[in-house]
Amino acid sequence: MTKPESPQPPTPPAPGAVLILDSQAIDRALRRIAHEIVERNPDLSRLSIVGVPSRGIEVAQRIAFHIQAIEHTMPHVGIIDVAMHRDDLRIRPRLPFVAVTELPQDIEERTLVIADDVLFSGRTCRAAMDSIASFGRPRRIQLAVLVDRGHRELPISPDYVGKNLPTSPTQRVYVRFQSIDQVPDSVWMDKE
Amino acid sequence: MSTKPKTQESPKPSATTAWTRKDLIAIRDLSKEELTLVLDTAAAFKQVGTREIKKVPALRGKTLVNFFVEPSTRTRTSFELAAFRLSADVVNISASTSSLSKGETLKDTARNLQALHADIIVLRHSSAGAPLFLGQRLTASVINAGDGAHEHPTQALLDVFTIRERLGRIAGLHVAIIGDILFSRVARSDIAALLKLGARVTLVGPSTLVPREFEKMGVSVTHDIDSILGEVDVVNLLRIQHERQRKEYFPSLGEYTALFGLTKERAAMLKPDALIMHPGPINRGVEIDSEIADSVQSVILDQVTNGLAVRMAVLYLCAGAAIAR
Numbered sequence: 222m223t224k225p226e227s228p229q230p231p232t233p234p235a236p237g238a239v240l241i242l243d244s245q246a247i248d249r250a251l252r253r254i255a256h257e258i259v260e261r262n263p264d265l266s267r268l269s270i271v272g273v274p275s276r277g278i279e280v281a282q283r284i285a286f287h288i289q290a291i292e293h294t295m296p297h298v299g300i301i302d303v304a305m306h307r308d309d310l311r312i313r314p315r316l317p318f319v320a321v322t323e324l325p326q327d328i329e330e331r332t333l334v335i336a337d338d339v340l341f342s343g344r345t346c347r348a349a350m351d352s353i354a355s356f357g358r359p360r361r362i363q364l365a366v367l368v369d370r371g372h373r374e375l376p377i378s379p380d381y382v383g384k385n386l387p388t389s390p391t392q393r394v395y396v397r398f399q400s401i402d403q404v405p406d407s408v409w410m411d412k413e
Numbered sequence: 414m415s416t417k418p419k420t421q422e423s424p425k426p427s428a429t430t431a432w433t434r435k436d437l438i439a440i441r442d443l444s445k446e447e448l449t450l451v452l453d454t455a456a457a458f459k460q461v462g463t464r465e466i467k468k469v470p471a472l473r474g475k476t477l478v479n480f481f482v483e484p485s486t487r488t489r490t491s492f493e494l495a496a497f498r499l500s501a502d503v504v505n506i507s508a509s510t511s512s513l514s515k516g517e518t519l520k521d522t523a524r525n526l527q528a529l530h531a532d533i534i535v536l537r538h539s540s541a542g543a544p545l546f547l548g549q550r551l552t553a554s555v556i557n558a559g560d561g562a563h564e565h566p567t568q569a570l571l572d573v574f575t576i577r578e579r580l581g582r583i584a585g586l587h588v589a590i591i592g593d594i595l596f597s598r599v600a601r602s603d604i605a606a607l608l609k610l611g612a613r614v615t616l617v618g619p620s621t622l623v624p625r626e627f628e629k630m631g632v633s634v635t636h637d638i639d640s641i642l643g644e645v646d647v648v649n650l651l652r653i654q655h656e657r658q659r660k661e662y663f664p665s666l667g668e669y670t671a672l673f674g675l676t677k678e679r680a681a682m683l684k685p686d687a688l689i690m691h692p693g694p695i696n697r698g699v700e701i702d703s704e705i706a707d708s709v710q711s712v713i714l715d716q717v718t719n720g721l722a723v724r725m726a727v728l729y730l731c732a733g734a735a736i737a738r
Contacts, residue, residue: 302457305471305499305729316432316733319457319726355466 231405234395237412241394242384244406247367250383251280254365255287257381262332265292267360269328271299273337273349274320279398280367281336299323301335303348306355324356332361334381338396340366343377368408370394389413435735436548436555437727439564440605448609451726452574458729459722461498471729472499475532479505480522481558482538487693487717488558488567492535495724501533501732523547533732536560552738554731562596567727568692569602571720573610575712576647578719579688584611589641591617591673592651592700594627595662599692600651604630615641618673621662638673642682649690650675650700666699675701680708688712 233240242250262268265288272281281298289295301324304317325331335349346364353359365381370388388394388410395409432450440448461469477496479489489505496503519538526534533554536544541563548555559565577583588607594600594616604627607614614632616623625634635641642648653669663669670676675689680702683689689701689711697703706713 305458305461305469308470316730316737319454319729321457322460351470355461355464355469357465 231397231407234397234404234409235393235411238393238395238409239412240407241368241386241410242408244399247383247406247408248283250367251283252287252290254381254383255284255291258284258334258363258365259288259292261363261380262334265294265296267331268334269297269299269325269331270334270336270365271301271324271349271353273301273303273335273345274318276396276398276401277335277337279400280338280365281334284334284336284365297325297331299325299333301333301349301352303345303352306348306351308344308348322352322356324353328353328357328359331359332363333359334363334365336365338367339394340364340369340377340379340382341372341394343373343375346377347375367396368394370410384408386410432730433734433737435553435731435738436544436557437566437731438545438548438555438557440566440569440602440609441564443609445609448570448573448606451570451723451730452577454730455570455574455719455722455726456578458498458725459719461725462718462721468498468500470500472496472501472532472732475499475501475732476530477501477503477533477535477728478526478531479503479558480526480534480536481506482508482519482536482543483559484508485537485558488537488720489535491717491720492556492558492724492728495721495728496533498721499725499728501728504531519543519546520550523551527551527553532735533728552735554728554735556727556731559598562598562601564602564605565598566602567720567724568599569606570727571716571723572599572603572649572690572692573606574719574723575690575716576688579712579715580646580686583607585613586646587613587615587644588647588649589615589617589638589645590649590651591638591675592622593653593662594618594623594651595621596654597651603649604632608632615645617641619663619669638679639682642679643684645687646684647688647690648675648683649692650695652692652694653696653700670699674699675705677702677704680705680710683710686710690716692716 270281270285272278285296285298302320302322304319363380366379367383368386369382370386372390392411397404397407481489493503531553535556535558537558538560541561543560544555544557590600616634617638620636628634691713
């Protein structure tokens with residue numbers, strides 16, 4: 222487990238939640254993912270990082286900024302809506318917000334990297350792939366996640382992982398970003 | 414699909430607004446936040462029409478019944494296509510094919526539909542309040558597709574969606590609604606939606622069809638179209654329903670056109686970026702000059718396209734809320 226390095230640890234999102242990654246650790250993990258993406262996809266003009274709303278968009282943007290810092294070229298960043306492709310509407314307590322998808326025109330020429338904050342059952346990723354397929358046929362689809370917490374329900378495996386986090390199925394994982402949640406960047410999980 | 418690499422604006426504030434209504438009965442029931450949520454959701458669904466595969470699985474396995482006790486082609490077709498794009502199954506029932514013509518009550522017909530496990534009932538009815546009546550008695554979602562002279566909420570939603578899409582906002586705009594206001598459910602829904610979203614509304618028409626009584630809703634009323642054309646951002650022309658023989662309300666169609674029709678001369682008085690809207694079907698040469706209906710300022714066909722997106726959003730939100738119960 223990463224040692225928190227912030228001078229003042231931020232307040233937990235739930236009582237007793239344990240800090241897993243602080244802002245520096247998140248930054249390092251995403252920078253490493255950026256290096257790995259560039260290594261496997263040297264032609265940035267044929268790369269697009271597509272975020273899953275809402276925190277996946279933030280993950281996608283940060284990876285893209287790291288790639289720009291490494292390669293001095295900003296890759297295309299998009300948004301892929303998954304709400305209308307989900308198969309679990311009937312068991313969700315709240316209807317997910319439907320966002321506008323932004324994909325490049327030349328999708329057939331590109332590798333799309335789906336970016337999300339947490340990988341759990343894999344159903345969001347499946348919905349994202351279905352959604353992408355309705356727009357066209359990219360050359361490749363890859364998956365980048367900040368946290369992989371296990372418990373897959375589908376045969377899906379991430380290509381780039383910021384942090385492997387063993388959890389029990391009922392434990393909650395919280396990702397917080399300054400830009401969305403107005404608290405310092407951090408990843409938490411419930412105590413067992 | 415957009416080529417712009419701009420991703421800074423999301424997530425929208427409406428992402429935090431929850432939709433809990435299984436029915437859509439009237440715009441008057443909705444908060445400003447709920448209206449905005451429907452419009453934002455519709456923007457996402459509008460994109461489905463531009464995809465290679467124009468269909469998403471959101472309502473797969475759901476059954477929608479188009480129950481049109483009053484005849485309609487375009488609204489029914491729009492709901493039907495919206496349901497297809499969401500992968501729902503659709504059954505159409507019109508007044509003549511339903512047992513209403515055999516004397517069955519509305520409630521009994523509806524209970525039969527529910528016994529068939531219909532998930533969404535889209536109802537058009539000549540009596541105001543019919544959708545509310547059904548919505549309160551059924552577990553299925555009920556969507557009002559026009560009830561008497563009460564409301565036609567999805568028409569108002571597509572109107573404000575079109576304005577927002579073209580002009581970027583609703584708040585602060587001045588919208589003129591011209592024509593038969595008295596008998597128009599579209600006008601009532603439009604007024605409610607525009608006022609809630611912060612627009613100024615002026616109603617225009619003969620005093621018989623636009624009584625001053627409407628001022629109580631918070632709108633202005635004028636019987637002189639030429640006095641306001643130069644200052645409005647949108648003119649929404651309502652259809653003169655001449656097939657209903659409302660001859661007692663104005664002397665002749667010719668006189669109506671002379672006094673209130675959007676002729677070429679009048680269109681020239683509009684601001685260059687003002688929008689011309691019409692819920693259709695248009696009577697060319699009556700409420701609008703044929704050339705003006707096809708001009709660059711006319712967004713009449715955008716309204717049709719947007720109607721589909723707005724109805725997809727409404728079906729998705731209401732069916733989703735019904736599931737959550």
